Amino acid sequence: MRRARSHFAGRLEFGNECDFVMHRGRSLDVVVSAEILRARWSRLVEPERYGVASVVAEMIDAFCEPDLALPDVYELLVAAIAAIAAAPKPQALLPRFSLRFLEMLGLAPPLTTCVQCGLALGTGPVWLDAQAGGIVDAACRERWRDLPELEEGDLQNLRALAEPKGGANAAAVQATLRAAAAVEELVAHHLGRRPKAMAALGALGA
Numbered sequence: 001m002r003r004a005r006s007h008f009a010g011r012l013e014f015g016n017e018c019d020f021v022m023h024r025g026r027s028l029d030v031v032v033s034a035e036i037l038r039a040r041w042s043r044l045v046e047p048e049r050y051g052v053a054s055v056v057a058e059m060i061d062a063f064c065e066p067d068l069a070l071p072d073v074y075e076l077l078v079a080a081i082a083a084i085a086a087a088p089k090p091q092a093l094l095p096r097f098s099l100r101f102l103e104m105l106g107l108a109p110p111l112t113t114c115v116q117c118g119l120a121l122g123t124g125p126v127w128l129d130a131q132a133g134g135i136v137d138a139a140c141r142e143r144w145r146d147l148p149e150l151e152e153g154d155l156q157n158l159r160a161l162a163e164p165k166g167g168a169n170a171a172a173v174q175a176t177l178r179a180a181a182a183v184e185e186l187v188a189h190h191l192g193r194r195p196k197a198m199a200a201l202g203a204l205g206a
């Protein structure tokens with residue numbers, strides 16, 4: 001394996017998209033050859049980009065099974081890494097990536113209805129209930145819990161961010177502070193913890 005590592009060292013850089021030929025081993029598969037399709041490393045080496053790409057990689061690693069092919073998630077990952085490698089403010093890409101990813105996993109929060117009672121969310125204040133996996137209205141809000149409040153603008157922002165590929169300029173939508181925090185809470189709830197790479201990103205003060 002040490003020898004193989006030296007063979008493939010440059011090709012296995014973080015963020016590179018590679019085409020592998022693998023030999024299926026008894027316990028571990030062996031890399032027979034690796035060809036770089038897209039090399040992103042030189043642009044991801046910048047601290048904030050590296051931090052954001054690490055969060056993306058950690059989330060995909062944590063939520064996905066190693067041997068289960070998920071083509072739409074793969075496509076999302078490739079698009080996210082490309083966008084991060086080119087972004088002046090890469091952290092701004094995380095809320096949309098996270099919402100799209102949760103959607104693909106079947107974990108997306110309903111954004112037009114209360115997650116508890118199923119009634120349509122009106123224009124009044126609503127609250128994020130990450131434990132319930134979504135947003136609750138005034139009737140279902142458990143007042144003794146200090147749930148973060150979302151305003152109408154935040155809700156509209158979340159809907160715009162969650163638009164599928166090809167949606168109206170969703171990639172250009174900037175998350176509001178409360179919407180971004182809500183997405184982080186939902187990811188932490190489904191993951192059972194905050195992504196470790198988020199701490200490193202926070203330490204950059206970006």
Ligand SMILES: [Zn+2]
Nearest residue numbers: 114117137140
């Ligand atoms: Zn309700």
